[in-house]
Amino acid sequence: ELCTLIMFTGSAQHAAVNFGQYTYYGYIPNAPTGLRRPPPTKKGADYQDILDSLPGKHTSFNAIAIAYSLSQHSPDEIYIPQFPTERFTEDKVQRHFHRYRNALDYITGDIEKRNKTLDVPYKLLLPSRVPNSITI
Helix, strand or coil, rough: CHHHHHHHHHHHHHHHCCHHHHHCCCCCHHHHCCCCCCCCCCCCCCCCHHHHCCCCHHHHHHHHHHHHHHHHCCCCEEEHHCCCCCCCCCHHHHHHHHHHHHHHHHHHHHHHHHHHHCCCCCCCHHHHEEEEECCC
């Protein structure tokens, strides 16, 4: 169980949390890095009240740039289906790798099938987009 938890945390969980940051944090009203005024305490705040509360252009730009940078895949990333197997030559281990890759193919097909019904496809946990480990 511990090994599974470590593998999941360093791959799938990290991909789900990390690579979607720009989509969410790239729009400052979703998650401002700070406010210039206290948030409204009563209903009825107008558009200008909200704009006056949001961080300035420089702070917003920096937050967007950081979120964008953290959401990018490394050019030399190794993804889950591509992990090297040449170090493991035993037949028993190769059978497990084969079974694991078949499971990943099934998961990929399931996600792609579901994505066809969505206006905005969810790609963060496609095995072909989940890095083998954290690479920050």
